[in-house]
Amino acid sequence: MISAIILSGGKAERMGGEKSFRKSGNKYLIENIADMLIEMEIPFVTVFKNPRFMEKPEEEIEKQLYYYKKYHQTITWDFVPGMGPLIGMLSGMLNTKSQWVFLVPCDMPFITEESIINLLSFIKEAELNGYDCIVPKHKNGFIEPLFSLYHISSVNVLGMVVEEMLEQNRSFPIRRLIDELNPLYVDVDKIDKTCDIFINLNTLKELENACFDR
Numbered sequence: 001m002i003s004a005i006i007l008s009g010g011k012a013e014r015m016g017g018e019k020s021f022r023k024s025g026n027k028y029l030i031e032n033i034a035d036m037l038i039e040m041e042i043p044f045v046t047v048f049k050n051p052r053f054m055e056k057p058e059e060e061i062e063k064q065l066y067y068y069k070k071y072h073q074t075i076t077w078d079f080v081p082g083m084g085p086l087i088g089m090l091s092g093m094l095n096t097k098s099q100w101v102f103l104v105p106c107d108m109p110f111i112t113e114e115s116i117i118n119l120l121s122f123i124k125e126a127e128l129n130g131y132d133c134i135v136p137k138h139k140n141g142f143i144e145p146l147f148s149l150y151h152i153s154s155v156n157v158l159g160m161v162v163e164e165m166l167e168q169n170r171s172f173p174i175r176r177l178i179d180e181l182n183p184l185y186v187d188v189d190k191i192d193k194t195c196d197i198f199i200n201l202n203t204l205k206e207l208e209n210a211c212f213d214r
């Protein structure tokens with residue numbers, strides 16, 4: 001009933017152009033979430049940048065093949081390069097069959113199994129009340145669109161938002177999709193009291209200073 005999409009295709013400008021395959025402790029950054037999903041038996045699609053549009057495609061192909069051989073889960077690529085996470089999300093959703101899709105980035109290495117289980121626990125409430133996505137929200141109104149759940153029916157709205165985005169030739173944030181959906185906002189406290197799981201690593205310094213044996 002559940003599958004996941006790991007977004008792994010951004011520009012990673014603040015991390016020198018590479019994020020997923022940067023070492024974090026004893027594994028690549030992206031392997032933190034991939035290992036967890038395997039452990040939880042949640043199938044996942046990983047959306048990478050298309051190596052064809054990269055400076056050194058052979059290096060990227062090698063890394064993506066390593067990853068595929070390790071996990072044997074679907075990998076796919078942004079169908080339009082460099083246009084942001086909604087393109088990645090659509091590429092991922094078109095490769096999933098489950099009713100609900102857990103959207104997660106490659107750069108939040110402190111996500112816990114418990115936090116995922118907590119998020120999934122809201123599915124019943126969402127289904128009973130006709131919500132089509134479930135999004136954590138902080139007290140100050142800030143939302144966590146990169147740790148959220150979408151009903152598969154959202155793909156139609158996503159398609160329309162992406163169409164508009166492409167017409168305007170600019171990237172929209174995931175928030176723009178959520179604005180078009182009927183979201184169930186859940187208090188972040190109900191997902192993770194510490195909020196550590198929402199920490200995402202953007203710079204080499206953050207990666208260097210992060211503690212991976214929590």
Ligand SMILES: Nc1nc2c(ncn2[C@@H]2O[C@H](COP(=O)(O)OP(=O)(O)OP(=O)(O)O)[C@@H](O)[C@H]2O)c(=O)[nH]1
Pocket residue numbers: 007008009010011012013014015019047048049078082083084085086087088089104105106107146202
């Ligand atoms: N597939 C895909 N994933 C994306 C895209 N843009 C961002 N992401 C992912 O979304 C998550 C958050 O990305 P950001 O931190 O906003 O952007 P970034 O490209 O990783 O980094 P910066 O270039 O430094 O902003 C990361 O897991 C990215 O890999 C995209 O265009 N396609």
